[in-house]
Amino acid sequence: MAKDNQVEASELFNPDGKDDIQDRRIIKGNTTGLFNLNAVKYNWAKSLYQVMVGNFWLPEKVKGLGDDAVQFKTLSPEEQRAYKGILSFLIFLDSIQTMNLPNFNEYITAPEVNLILSIQAYQEAIHSQSYATILETVVDSNEREEIYYFFKTDKHLRERNEFIGGIYQDFIDNPTDKNLFRGFIANFLLESIYFYNGFAFFDTLASQTKMVATDRMINYIRRDELTHVTIFANMIKEVKVEFPEVYDEQMIYDMMKEAVEQEIAWSQHILGNKIIGMTPENTANYTKWLSNKRLDLLGLKPLYPEIVANPYKHLEALQDNNSEKGNFFESTVTNYAQSSAMKGSWDF
Numbered sequence: 594m595a596k597d598n599q600v601e602a603s604e605l606f607n608p609d610g611k612d613d614i615q616d617r618r619i620i621k622g623n624t625t626g627l628f629n630l631n632a633v634k635y636n637w638a639k640s641l642y643q644v645m646v647g648n649f650w651l652p653e654k655v656k657g658l659g660d661d662a663v664q665f666k667t668l669s670p671e672e673q674r675a676y677k678g679i680l681s682f683l684i685f686l687d688s689i690q691t692m693n694l695p696n697f698n699e700y701i702t703a704p705e706v707n708l709i710l711s712i713q714a715y716q717e718a719i720h721s722q723s724y725a726t727i728l729e730t731v732v733d734s735n736e737r738e739e740i741y742y743f744f745k746t747d748k749h750l751r752e753r754n755e756f757i758g759g760i761y762q763d764f765i766d767n768p769t770d771k772n773l774f775r776g777f778i779a780n781f782l783l784e785s786i787y788f789y790n791g792f793a794f795f796d797t798l799a800s801q802t803k804m805v806a807t808d809r810m811i812n813y814i815r816r817d818e819l820t821h822v823t824i825f826a827n828m829i830k831e832v833k834v835e836f837p838e839v840y841d842e843q844m845i846y847d848m849m850k851e852a853v854e855q856e857i858a859w860s861q862h863i864l865g866n867k868i869i870g871m872t873p874e875n876t877a878n879y880t881k882w883l884s885n886k887r888l889d890l891l892g893l894k895p896l897y898p899e900i901v902a903n904p905y906k907h908l909e910a911l912q913d914n915n916s917e918k919g920n921f922f923e924s925t926v927t928n929y930a931q932s933s934a935m936k937g938s939w940d941f
């Protein structure tokens with residue numbers, strides 16, 4: 594592999610920078626620091642901007658959590674444990690995304706991408722608020738603390754959180770090309786794999802008319818997360834085009850495999866085998882199926898070609914139709930060099 598260079602954060606204001614589209618790069622560019630958003634190189638970012646702001650929602654407006662509070666007490670002990678443990682992991686994921694995205698954003702040298710990463714960080718903060726809104730209404734105050742700090746008593750969760758945090762921390766402590774690209778992949782995996790067995794659990798409950806308001810909240814979160822998947826997929830593909838010496842396909846495969854194994858182990862740990870509709874086999878196959886879909890987004894071959902069907906296909910009917918809008922943007926990197934990107938209009 595090529596030498597692992599240090600990478601520097603952009604200066605806040607760099608009067609001698611060049612903002613022209615032909616000089617623009619996803620990382621390591623020489624920008625002034627101004628957000629000249631009339632000149633756009635990455636059209637996918639401008640499309641995502643429209644979708645992300647169009648998705649605006651507020652957790653406080655989601656109705657029916659009072660019904661969930663009554664119903665929560667009627668859930669089986671296994672369902673209650675899974676509900677709490679899964680929320681605890683989701684709370685961690687959104688906390689770390691909110692706090693860490695700005696660290697990576699300092700190294701992105703295209704204002705249209707800086708823009709959507711800022712909106713993403715804002716959305717992750719809203720997701721954190723949505724968990725607070727759920728916990729405020731659905732569970733007792735002592736359970737609230739138990740959920741936030743479940744990692745203190747659950748070794749498996751603690752190790753998982755430490756692993757995820759560790760990759761980001763490695764980049765902050767030692768910002769090299771390799772650690773930056775590794776961080777991009779880690780973001781992609783978090784957004785595209787780690788949330789989804791948790792989401793499937795809430796959909797499964799809702800399909801049995803249990804905890805329906807919680808699932809409504811989860812649907813809004815998922816709609817946002819799908820745009821985040823697309824952001825990082827595109828960033829990884831841009832690195833491949835612009836910095837083939839930084840792009841590392843083997844790293845993507847290795848990290849994906851690790852992510853799938855960890856996600857399966859954690860999900861089986863927290864779901865057990867007494868949740869109706871969620872067998873350990875379903876969990877494993879769903880995670881692998883999802884992984885195949887995510888690699889396909891990056892233009893890569895599946896790690897699990899034997900898994901061709903989504904075991905939770907029946908749950909799709911429950912999911913917000915808008916959730917799948919994200920797929921529209923999951924296309925390959927557009928041919929921006931010759932495209933209308935040079936004109937850079939923000940209109941569709």
Ligand code: ZN
Pocket residue numbers: 687690716717720814817818
């Ligand atoms: Zn989120």
Ligand code: ZN
Pocket residue numbers: 690717784817818821
């Ligand atoms: Zn996200």
